[in-house]
Amino acid sequence: MTCALMTTVAPAWAHGGEDHDQDQKPAVAAGPGAAANDTVGEATSAQRLPDGSLFVPKAVQRQLGIRTVLAEVKNLAATVELNGRVMADPNAGGRVQASQGGRIESGAKGLPVLGQKVVKGQVLLWLRPSIGSVERGNQRAALADLASQLTIATAKAARYAQLEGAVPQKDIATSRLEVDALKQRHAAVAGSLGETEPLVAPASGVISAVNLVSGQVVEAREILLEIVDPARLSVEALAYDPALVDGIQSASVAFPGGALELQFAGGGRQLREQALPLLFHVKSRNAPVAVGQAVKVIAKTARTIPGVAVPQASVARNGAGDTVIWVHVAPERFAQRRVSAQLLDAGTVALTTGVVTGERVVTEGANLLAQVR
Numbered sequence: 001m002t003c004a005l006m007t008t009v010a011p012a013w014a015h016g017g018e019d020h021d022q023d024q025k026p027a028v029a030a031g032p033g034a035a036a037n038d039t040v041g042e043a044t045s046a047q048r049l050p051d052g053s054l055f056v057p058k059a060v061q062r063q064l065g066i067r068t069v070l071a072e073v074k075n076l077a078a079t080v081e082l083n084g085r086v087m088a089d090p091n092a093g094g095r096v097q098a099s100q101g102g103r104i105e106s107g108a109k110g111l112p113v114l115g116q117k118v119v120k121g122q123v124l125l126w127l128r129p130s131i132g133s134v135e136r137g138n139q140r141a142a143l144a145d146l147a148s149q150l151t152i153a154t155a156k157a158a159r160y161a162q163l164e165g166a167v168p169q170k171d172i173a174t175s176r177l178e179v180d181a182l183k184q185r186h187a188a189v190a191g192s193l194g195e196t197e198p199l200v201a202p203a204s205g206v207i208s209a210v211n212l213v214s215g216q217v218v219e220a221r222e223i224l225l226e227i228v229d230p231a232r233l234s235v236e237a238l239a240y241d242p243a244l245v246d247g248i249q250s251a252s253v254a255f256p257g258g259a260l261e262l263q264f265a266g267g268g269r270q271l272r273e274q275a276l277p278l279l280f281h282v283k284s285r286n287a288p289v290a291v292g293q294a295v296k297v298i299a300k301t302a303r304t305i306p307g308v309a310v311p312q313a314s315v316a317r318n319g320a321g322d323t324v325i326w327v328h329v330a331p332e333r334f335a336q337r338r339v340s341a342q343l344l345d346a347g348t349v350a351l352t353t354g355v356v357t358g359e360r361v362v363t364e365g366a367n368l369l370a371q372v373r
Contacts, residue, residue: 053333065368068328071308071310071360076350077249080239080244081296082239086235088233092232093203093208094201098220099127100129102127103127107125120202124199125212126197126198142189147186150182153182201227203229205227206229208227208228233287234281235253236280237280240275242276244299245266248299250264259347260284261284280297298346307350310363327359328359328361329359339351
């Protein structure tokens with residue numbers, strides 16, 4: 001099969017600065033109407049040779065956008081893959097909960113909505129406590145009793161004031177204090193019958209969850225709103241090797257179109273489901289992840305392994321399920337190699353076998369080479 005689709009790829013050079021005029025080019029079977037002495041050098045399309053390698057003319061390489069990198073074996077940091085979950089930074093988010101049972105009432109601007117930006121201390125909604133008929137009756141009885149006591153105390157204080165000079169000054173002062181105390185108690189009981197409680201934002205951020213509607217009756221400790229600061233997220237991963245807590249240097253998370261860099265914050269010393277929880281801070285602000293999202297964390301350890309670092313796009317799977325790469329063995333020839341690969345970070349892998357220093361590994365266009373027949 002010829003690569004008719006290859007003309008749609010942006011032109012690029014596999015590598016330059018080489019003189020291949022004297023390189024001998026392998027022969028292939030001539031097509032219909034071709035002379036017996038035709039060679040690959042006269043071919044204009046990529047072809048698979050009998051030994052499994054590919055003949056790809058320079059012009060086709062540019063059409064495919066083939067890019068290569070010179071392999072160099074180095075000591076690279078060994079990595080481990082950990083299952084993790086994105087979570088909000090506990091210092092940059094929070095929940096709005098009902099401190100007691102009651103009915104939800106909206107503010108002047110209505111109830112909060114998803115994605116709304118809020119600031120710490122902002123009143124988001126109101127909670128009118130729910131009171132039973134028996135409790136309400138007791139409060140009204142207490143209010144009436146306080147009103148009666150206040151009337152008596154006020155009259156007593158007024159009478160003592162008229163008898164100033166005949167009544168000791170301490171009795172006059174005591175009567176006035178008694179009136180003030182009864183006024184405060186009366187106001188407190190009266191306010192508890194119809195007072196609403198303001199529910200404020202515990203932190204600045206955006207509303208990430210809304211679990212209420214206007215007029216809803218809620219119970220104490222019920223979660224009404226959740227606030228998240230998208231610029232300050234964390235990732236919690238589980239490690240089944242306790243030694244990793246002291247050996248992690250850095251970590252990353254792969255996502256479509258890029259990678260998320262993480263900073264290791266620390267690990268717990270208490271098992272959770274037979275694993276140790278590890279905490280990472282997300283370095284990127286406004287990362288394209290959501291709280292609760294499951295991620296694969298690739299953590300670098302202090303241990304090193306010899307290998308060749310290449311982009312993940314260089315590695316593929318063949319029909320047998322083997323991990324393979326393409327090596328540029330000659331100016332217009334590519335060979336497939338079986339290799340052992342280990343992730344280095346979200347965008348790079350280490351080739352530990354199958355490649356030696358000095359070989360050119362295809363980093364872009366490898367998937368198109370695999371389509372050549």
